[in-house]
Amino acid sequence: MVDQLSPLAPVLRPGRHALADHSVGVTLTETQPGSIVQLAAWRGEEGALIAAIREVAGLALPDGAGGGVSTEAKAGFGFAPGKFLVVDQDEGLAAAFAKAVAPETGTVTDLSHGRTAIRIAGPKAEWVLAKFFATDFSLPAFPLGSGISTVHHDIFAQIQRSGADEFDVYVFRSFARSFWKSLCHASEEVGYEVL
Amino acid sequence: MIITCPYCGPRDSSEFVYREEGGRIRPDQASTDQAAWNAYVYDRVNTAGEHDEIWQHSGGCRAHLRIVRNTVTHRIVSVAFARDHGRPHERRKAETPA
Numbered sequence A: 001m002v003d004q005l006s007p008l009a010p011v012l013r014p015g016r017h018a019l020a021d022h023s024v025g026v027t028l029t030e031t032q033p034g035s036i037v038q039l040a041a042w043r044g045e046e047g048a049l050i051a052a053i054r055e056v057a058g059l060a061l062p063d064g065a066g067g068g069v070s071t072e073a074k075a076g077f078g079f080a081p082g083k084f085l086v087v088d089q090d091e092g093l094a095a096a097f098a099k100a101v102a103p104e105t106g107t108v109t110d111l112s113h114g115r116t117a118i119r120i121a122g123p124k125a126e127w128v129l130a131k132f133f134a135t136d137f138s139l140p141a142f143p144l145g146s147g148i149s150t151v152h153h154d155i156f157a158q159i160q161r162s163g164a165d166e167f168d169v170y171v172f173r174s175f176a177r178s179f180w181k182s183l184c185h186a187s188e189e190v191g192y193e194v195l
Numbered sequence B: 001m002i003i004t005c006p007y008c009g010p011r012d013s014s015e016f017v018y019r020e021e022g023g024r025i026r027p028d029q030a031s032t033d034q035a036a037w038n039a040y041v042y043d044r045v046n047t048a049g050e051h052d053e054i055w056q057h058s059g060g061c062r063a064h065l066r067i068v069r070n071t072v073t074h075r076i077v078s079v080a081f082a083r084d085h086g087r088p089h090e091r092r093k094a095e096t097p098a
């Protein structure tokens, strides 16, 4: 496969950017998945597509809007009616889905080079994300594993809760550097560490 | 203003865009009926009160929605997927006579 180049490379400054008292409220990471695949079911084919996701990725997505699963290496969630994002740290997921999803079921779009995945984790993760997005990040409104689609000005974002205080944010690659810089600025208030 | 998207749940109205008045039926593409096209393009109910509208959750799931909004109070009366019904309601002006 063609190497994936990070759009964040020129601005990524690993290390602690902590507060004066050395505290760190969030850690920021580019998770660099090998595969980011968007799947869309034709109307009435949602069940068949969810079955294909289980077969190919081994992820059992729960029913319901935004339902998802996040594991160490793989993740998937619904982000719109009949539409799902499935992510794998390994390459080759799109090719596997292209074999498993019949044209009558839906479509497979390989976004591996088109999205940048940013993980924000820590006790202040909800607080920092709430500066960007007018959505409720509290655990009851945004359960573990589930995902949402939202927007910060013109930067569309798909966000999955991968832990109690951990979120994975997927943004368009061409907007990723700008979003990353904003995210670092927004994190200065609570102290942050880039891993 | 908060709009409760049937997929995404309650979201700020800044995530949504107004598309058009609901319930408008395009004449057949092959039609040369000028009055029908004129009515389709220009005539609006322009309700003061509960108004049928097509919106899009452009900053979210991107679904098109049929929303009934009170144009006097801005209260959102109902929200549903536009695709479930094609068009919101049968509350159009009478067709312009040809």
Ligand SMILES: [Zn+2]
Binding pocket: B005, B006, B007, B008, B009, B057, B060, B061, B062, B063
């Ligand atoms: Zn929505």
